[in-house]
Amino acid sequence: METASAEIPDPHSVGRRALLRGGAVAGLGAFVSSSSVFASPGPAASAGAAEPPAEGLLLTKFKDPLRVPRVLRPRERGGHDELTVRMRTADVIVHSELPAVRMWTYEGSCPGPTIETVRGRRLRVVWENGLSGNIPVTAVEFGRPGGPMPDPLSNYPGTEGCREVAGVAGLEPWAAVHLHGMLTGGGNDGWMENLLAPGEVQLSAYPNDQAATTLWYHDHSHHVSRFSVYAGLAGLFVCRNAEERALDLPRGRHEVPLVLSDRNFALDGAGAPAGRLVHKVEMVGTKLMRAHAAPYTLVNGVVWPYLDVQPRWYRFRIVNTANSRIYRLMLLADGSPVAGAFQVIGTDQGLVDRPLPVEGALNLSPGERADVLVDFGALRGRAVKLVNTMEGVTPGGSSVRDDLLEPDVMQFRVAGRGSGGRFTLPRTLSPSFERPTxxxxxxxxxxxxxxxxxxxxxxxxxxxxxxxxxxxxxxxxxxxxxxxxxxxxxxxxxxxxxxxxxxxxxxxxxxxxxxxxxxxxxxxxxxxxxxxxxxxxxxxxxxxxxxxxxxxxxxxxxxxxxxxxxxxxxxxxxxxxxxxxxxxxxxxxxxxxxxxxxxxxxxxxxxxxxxxxxxxxxxxxxxxxxxxxxxxxxxxxxxxxxxxx
Structure with a gap:
């Protein structure tokens, strides 16, 4: 998966035309990688190390660095912009100890590239279905009489003790793309029954006239979205405007997307994790399905990654793209919650009027987004964990009956030296924001x-x-x-x-x-x-x-x-x-x-x-x-x- 180049100027130093184009590539849907939204992580920090996972999960935690999805930027076409995004089947590395995982993707990566736009520029996207093969997911279920298991099989990899779900293995690569949160007419919204066969395209026109924010695009095929999104069809969409740029928020390598999801994998004959996605759910009785929960947390498509950070403010765009899991997020330093770690500056649809501190956990259900600021200045030289928590369980602790065998999400390795930057938390964010009266x-x-x-x-x-x-x-x-x-x-x-x-x-x-x-x-x-x-x-x-x-x-x-x-x-x-x-x-x-x-x-x-x-x-x-x-x-x-x- 490509990451953005750190050599491209940030949006404060380029004009609107350069910001929109991101390069001089000809043709409909031309795009380039760029760092004006997100850049590669900085130099190695002095704290943190790989750790063993919870028993039975087999993949080392914090061994692989966080990847940042590359950026696609549309090309100007007079009064509007144009972009082509291609869906294709690809083999994706999600952990260095795991073989490449076959996925359905946008542009060959999971998550797909981040589409960056500027408010007020009408956008036309050609969503091109280049997928091949049957869905790369093995769907299984398990259950026993008498109610849910105290330690369900969904906590662990493999398919032992499960039965295959009929009708999933042969699913063909039909698709329908929904840009979640974009205000556009029903004909462009990605109606879930207007499916694309391989070789066909979905033409969507987006007014792109809403607040600067983080949206996300994903498959919305009726009846099977739980399998198609799980197969990898999701990516971010970022809209910027002048109000946001004027705030001088952390940017470049100090602005990082965190796309959260959970997955499970098959085991090979020797009992080692294999490169095959497994969708595993518990059935209570004959038909009642518990909400899906998988044991491996992926951030930007990497299982339990780490990120080197400087002792300064960072901006994180956090998006929950999981099928069903709610993430109750906390930052832990030396096993204890970091009080007031998250300052929320934006919600699903843009900036709020002022920074809002999070008391306790930041709770994001599937589809929700949060734009947050975190100050690592007081954590120099330390390793900090982002963890998923559960009420009644010590933060950082596990709870197998609550599908929380491994609570760790990722690790931040804070440099012991380096500038803390000059950023000061603003008292006012969006003067145009108003709560309804x-x-x-x-x-x-x-x-x-x-x-x-x-x-x-x-x-x-x-x-x-x-x-x-x-x-x-x-x-x-x-x-x-x-x-x-x-x-x-x-x-x-x-x-x-x-x-x-x-x-x-x-x-x-x-x-x-x-x-x-x-x-x-x-x-x-x-x-x-x-x-x-x-x-x-x-x-x-x-x-x-x-x-x-x-x-x-x-x-x-x-x-x-x-x-x-x-x-x-x-x-x-x-x-x-x-x-x-x-x-x-x-x-x-x-x-x-x-x-x-x-x-x-x-x-x-x-x-x-x-x-x-x-x-x-x-x-x-x-x-x-x-x-x-x-x-x-x-x-x-x-x-x-x-x-x-």
């Missing part, structure tokens, strides 16, 4: 309700679209009744909800007016968290609240008594900016039983600046097939034109 929100209309429910008769999680029932009609409903949910809010008022749709093809899609703002309420009645993503829209998180969900009858699938407000919860630092994905439910340990993990309600204010047909869904890819519903945004005047309704 009471006057910005819609009044008088009813909110949209989306209720997230645990497995039903089909043993799969469910997403229910709901409508409010008039109080007089609600009095006629006998409780519990299937598909009826009652909610008692903080003021004691009870709202009765009726399910209108659940399956993808149930019809009755949410239809939204272009340019409108709506309030959506996500209510999670299950213990499992769900990261909810809305296409064609961005939103602000207004509140997170805990609810007593024991009144929901899980057999009847309706309320025996109202789901009741327990208390408000604080929004996390990375939830205070504009977003496109939000976690609904706990980020920590799931506690079973009637007095276990409470339900959650997350309320968001959604704006719809583009039109077309999209979807809203859970971004746990193992849930996406079941928890997905269509969404249509259209001009308000079209809905009643000519007297038709």
């Amino acid at each position: 009471h006057h910005d929100l819609p009044h008088g209309g009813r909110p949209r309700w989306v209720v997230l429910v645990g497995p039903g008769a089909a043993n799969v999680p469910e997403l229910w679209e709901m409508e409010e029932v008039e109080p007089a009609d609600a009095e006629q409903i006998s409780l519990p009744s299937a598909g009826i949910v009652q909610v008692r809010d903080a003021e004691g008022a009870v709202t009765t909800l009726r399910r209108t749709a659940m399956r993808y093809d149930d019809g009755n899609a949410f239809t939204v007016a272009h340019g409108g703002v709506e309030i959506w309420k996500y209510l999670n009645l299950a213990a499992s968290p769900h990261p909810m993503h809305i296409h064609l829209a961005h939103f602000h998180v207004l509140s997170r609240e805990h609810y007593d969900v024991s009144g929901f009858d899980r057999v009847v699938r309706g309320s025996g008594r109202p789901v009741a407000f327990l208390g408000a919860a604080e929004l996390e630092a990375h939830e205070r900016g504009e977003k496109d994905t939000v976690r609904v439910g706990t980020a920590g340990r799931i506690v079973p039983g009637p007095d276990g993990t409470p339900g959650e309600m997350v309320t968001v204010a959604v704006r719809f600046p583009v039109v077309g047909r999209g979807v809203h869904h859970c971004h746990m890819l193992e849930h996406e097939q079941h928890m997905v519903r269509p969404l249509v945004v259209g001009p308000a005047g079209h809905r009643h034109a000519g007297g038709h309704h």
Whole structure:
């Protein structure tokens, strides 16, 4: 995998035309590698060393340096820019002790190259399907009667004790590319059923008129995204603007993407890790699938890498591209958490107004991003670990029953000498950023309700679209009744909800007016968290609240008594900016039983600046097939034109 050259000037010293072109390569989709976004790591530091992994994982930790994805920059074509990105099957090195892993990739690397753009330059991308062969993933499952294993087989490599999942080995290389978080019309969004065969192209036009931020692109093929993204089809998209450049944030080799994912691998006949991806899940009973979790954490496509850093401020763009794993990130020095290590400066959709310190862990569910600053100045000459944590477990400790056999993510080796730089944490980041106020929100209309429910008769999680029932009609409903949910809010008022749709093809899609703002309420009645993503829209998180969900009858699938407000919860630092994905439910340990993990309600204010047909869904890819519903945004005047309704 290529890394960027450190010899190219940073964006503060080049003009807009040079920043956009990045070189004089002719032809549609011309691109070059460059360092104006990310550069190769600096010289070796004086601290840190390789370490053995948790027992059974076989690959040495912190042996390989972090790689930085190369950068693609579009070519100017008059009033717009153009770029071609090719998908191809490639053998990728993810660890020096592991044979090359066959993957489906963008431009031969995993993650794919980072696409860098400048706000306001309309972009046309040709996504070219050059993939070959069947999907390079072995899909297996395991399980036993009586409930989940205390130490599930998914904690370890290999396929022993598992059975193959039917229909996966022969999957052909169809593709559909979604630029996650880009505001573009439905025809350019990468509709999940508009698939490309090898040799075909997807032509997507992106307005690219949104805040400077980090997006990511990935495959969105209906029914099989959990396998196609796992096969390697993901990459970053960075948009810059003048407001961001004026801040003089850490840049070049001091600005580093951290693309997080987890993978598992097959073993060869001698019991050594082999270069073959294994998607392994636990089945509880006959059909209930636990969320996918793999034992090897990859950062920028490298298993447990290290990064040499100077004793100064760094900027990290952290993206969770894992299928289902939530990362609860902490920095540890000498085994102890580094207090206030993360300063959040941006969320899914751009910079916030001021740096926001993280108290405890930085929790990122699949699809979420966080732009953070970290100061290594007080850690000279030390090795610092980025770890994944679990509530109730000492930071840095493992928990096999929680799929956390190996908590380490990567290592930072801080130089003992060197300049700390001249950067000072700014008091103000984005003067244009505003949280919505009471006057910005819609009044008088009813909110949209989306209720997230645990497995039903089909043993799969469910997403229910709901409508409010008039109080007089609600009095006629006998409780519990299937598909009826009652909610008692903080003021004691009870709202009765009726399910209108659940399956993808149930019809009755949410239809939204272009340019409108709506309030959506996500209510999670299950213990499992769900990261909810809305296409064609961005939103602000207004509140997170805990609810007593024991009144929901899980057999009847309706309320025996109202789901009741327990208390408000604080929004996390990375939830205070504009977003496109939000976690609904706990980020920590799931506690079973009637007095276990409470339900959650997350309320968001959604704006719809583009039109077309999209979807809203859970971004746990193992849930996406079941928890997905269509969404249509259209001009308000079209809905009643000519007297038709």
